Amino acid sequence: MKKRWMICDGCSRTFPFRYDGGICVCGGVLLVQYDLEEIKHSRIRESWRERPATMWRYHELLPVAGTEHIISLGEGGTPLIRLERWEKKLDLDRVWLKREEQNPTGSFKARGFSAALSLLRERGETQVAVNSNGNAASAMAAYAARAGMEAYVFVPRDCPGMILEELVQYGARACLVDGLIHDAGKVVEDGKEEMGWVNVGTAKEPGRVEGKKTMGLELAEQLGWEMPDAVIYPTGGGSGLIGIWKAFTELKELGCVSGDLPRFITVQEVGCTPIVDSIRSGAEKIRPYGATTSRPTGVRVPRPPAGELILSIIRNTGGTAVAVTAEEIAESGKMLGQEGISASPEGSAVWAGLLRLVESGEIGTGERVALFNTAHSLKYLPWKAAATIPEIRSYDEYRALRDVDHAKPEESS
């Protein structure tokens, strides 16, 4: 049986492992700990490499007690590509992009729900609920379907239409909520006792952070067990960032990587920037963001439940936080599209953040930077391109159009 317990990142107290409740009485975040001394052995990196390239190759560092409860749809093992043209343009040594959109359900959220629902199957749960800006809801819906559980999902009313399609497709019981993600979270909390739901929301249980941790484990493995100089990640609830940081911390303790942790840099969209505001003002505690005006994406989380841990990760690694505008995000999505990459608004925000930080000198010559594209752009697109694409019947008609230089990317957005 795997040894696992919880530690509070705030007061450092330890507790027995628990499936629910992610916040300590002191307000800190409860994180899973493992007996790393027991896991540690000289060939662990080789053992991982010899297994199939899914996130479960790292099962020693995942909280399920035994592998028989794993709920998998083929998550993790996503590619890491280099953007060589941009390395030259930006005078950086390496720019890597981790393509998290190539997970099941088209986003990194798959990792968290694979781990979380595996834990809940271990415990015999059958009713799961989540509040979400969209991608977490669709991931939970898919994994619940795979696990034979009932999924109840609550998303803001302006959730992108394509994600709503997924919710229906995966058989979730879905509701739109007139409000933001925390309003949807209140519905789950208010209903969980009467409905028998397990709340699988951010910082409500240990599995999601642990699952997302595998992004960091994979990144380290893909970089030949070296750490980059900086990681840029879009932050809403923040459990992706926490997971990647936890991965590097555990790998250091296992002796799999050495040196300093990368600087953790977070990107948010103007109109909902609680982390950026706290970092820039030097606040110890996150202040909930007031009149939220940003668009319905994963980074629109005015009250991140694990906010203080995020602040401490950013500060302790010498990182920073950047707010980018909707226009910069749109422009960045086009730039990545022209590299052949399907970047969600959150992934595009990361790109916009990189450009800002290179401009300001906060990321400098010769650095090695790892970016994450968290979801497919497809999940956010309305159907509108057809109107911009000309129709023809023959090459002769095409020739007549040719000089118009139709469907040029600049003109068709």
Next chain:
Amino acid sequence: MKKRWMICDGCSRTFPFRYDGGICVCGGVLLVQYDLEEIKHSRIRESWRERPATMWRYHELLPVAGTEHIISLGEGGTPLIRLERWEKKLDLDRVWLKREEQNPTGSFKARGFSAALSLLRERGETQVAVNSNGNAASAMAAYAARAGMEAYVFVPRDCPGMILEELVQYGARACLVDGLIHDAGKVVEDGKEEMGWVNVGTAKEPGRVEGKKTMGLELAEQLGWEMPDAVIYPTGGGSGLIGIWKAFTELKELGCVSGDLPRFITVQEVGCTPIVDSIRSGAEKIRPYGATTSRPTGVRVPRPPAGELILSIIRNTGGTAVAVTAEEIAESGKMLGQEGISASPEGSAVWAGLLRLVESGEIGTGERVALFNTAHSLKYLPWKAAATIPEIRSYDEYRALRDVDHAKPEESS
């Protein structure tokens, strides 16, 4: 320098390697051959396993002369999952699903264009054109962007809207064509000389079949170097099926797998079934399908250019071909959705085909069947679910709705 040449599958004549022209004077298909004796060594399977899990781990069996020309966006290495619940229901030993939607651009077409455009970079080409039902166009657009080439894509006017979004996003020069895929192909052929295009259409060059071959290489590796009893694949142009067959053939010659090839089973949609009709009638040659009425998906190809090779693969392996209806495809998409899988119409057709063949006894007790989901369902969905999902402001409002059992999958399609 890698030894590579062409062999005609019809008349068995060999030719020097060529970048363009996929059909022999005799009408047969020109396929790339390698010096397998030179590649063969006792640890080749271990060498592959030790490399990153993308399709390029098999570069000895891919046609690029040197790895420096590879255009990669992180293709291949897709998961293979088991559908255990269905194994029991259908009384089959194994039902595997290969999740090709987890490729770049959300479809298996990524593999073909990664190989094809790598070859064309090797040759210094900069202008590429393709006719396509959609997914090939979006894949070519992305890989051309990555390669710094100009992409010209021609798709039927009823091409799904989400795919048109991708074409614009990846910066392709796109045209809708009033007609079917072969009408779009005529535009490319008519224009290629004047425009300097390389035609990267089906059976026009060697890269796409070779890239898709990696689906078969991966399947064999994921099955521990055993072959399944049957492979079910959706067939339009057929180069996916040809690729998987070629993979198994080469692996046998390398001594990596042993035993009989799996039965190759092809699925098409009622309303465009040239392969099914030829198989069922015992015809030697494919007759173009006349009044095409099926929907705009990858299997709507009334005149498959490599039709005779497809027929011979199906017949020589003891396979078959099945036509399924639009209703069966829709129902299958829902069934897969309720397993947590985002299945395109083509992938859903494969599922419908499996159910048919189990029903008819053509696939029987204890068999081991490999299915392919070729693309994300997202690429085919219109936004309509929102209208079926209720909106609430609180848990009290939810409770009032609860007994209505809102958003049940059965009611919301």
